[in-house]
Amino acid sequence: MSETTQPAPAYFERHIFFCLNERPNGEACCAQHGAQEAFDRCKALVKAAGLAGPGKVRVNKAGCLDRCAAGPVAVVYPEGVWYSYVDASDIDEIVESHLKNGQVVERLRTPPELGR
Amino acid sequence: MSETTQPAPAYFERHIFFCLNERPNGEACCAQHGAQEAFDRCKALVKAAGLAGPGKVRVNKAGCLDRCAAGPVAVVYPEGVWYSYVDASDIDEIVESHLKNGQVVERLRTPPELGR
Numbered sequence: 001m002s003e004t005t006q007p008a009p010a011y012f013e014r015h016i017f018f019c020l021n022e023r024p025n026g027e028a029c030c031a032q033h034g035a036q037e038a039f040d041r042c043k044a045l046v047k048a049a050g051l052a053g054p055g056k057v058r059v060n061k062a063g064c065l066d067r068c069a070a071g072p073v074a075v076v077y078p079e080g081v082w083y084s085y086v087d088a089s090d091i092d093e094i095v096e097s098h099l100k101n102g103q104v105v106e107r108l109r110t111p112p113e114l115g116r
Numbered sequence: 117m118s119e120t121t122q123p124a125p126a127y128f129e130r131h132i133f134f135c136l137n138e139r140p141n142g143e144a145c146c147a148q149h150g151a152q153e154a155f156d157r158c159k160a161l162v163k164a165a166g167l168a169g170p171g172k173v174r175v176n177k178a179g180c181l182d183r184c185a186a187g188p189v190a191v192v193y194p195e196g197v198w199y200s201y202v203d204a205s206d207i208d209e210i211v212e213s214h215l216k217n218g219q220v221v222e223r224l225r226t227p228p229e230l231g232r
Contacts (some may be wrong), residue, residue: 004196010196061179
């Protein structure tokens with residue numbers, strides 16, 4: 001344990017997590033709203049753009065991110081920017097603007113009051 | 117899209133992701149090395165300490181974090197601190213030191229050269 005945290009270089013410059021959770025009892029969940037397709041599209045676009053890998057971008061599967069009311073959602077770290085996306089063009093914009101160029105896509109940000 | 121990113125309050129103060137990936141062909145993976153038990157323990161400890169929830173800590177399942185050579189691994193955001201843990205007491209220390217008090221556990225940090 002250390003009082004003075006050594007800043008290490010980030011292993012990934014940006015790390016985006018997609019909620020792919022399926023709720024078992026028919027409750028609304030990201031998986032029912034195109035989350036897998038969005039994840040697949042994001043991953044393919046990042047790879048095609050040469051953005052994937054250490055020091056660059058990682059597109060990651062995640063379990064429930066606990067903001068079901070805002071789903072389908074993804075979160076980009078280290079910025080901690082949450083997105084509620086609807087369709088493929090939203091994913092394209094997140095990749096091109098945020099993951100590639102570091103510009104947050106304001107229109108897709110999850111409203112702060114939406115949680116579980 | 118915006119040139120000036122508005123800083124939003126973080127939805128979670130700290131968000132830890134555990135790789136729970138199982139590789140199908142017998143290759144080494146976090147799931148073979150106690151990752152599920154570590155996730156369950158971390159989640160239970162965070163909940164018991166009253167740390168779980170918006171504005172506080174989220175303990176999350178994740179797919180492959182792509183640092184298999186360092187597994188089992190977990191990453192804490194927004195700090196971007198990676199841990200390679202071995203046993204239950206490592207999880208206890210990560211919860212008590214980092215998730216509760218914001219002090220990185222230096223001895224458990226993933227060596228920066230270890231990746232996929």
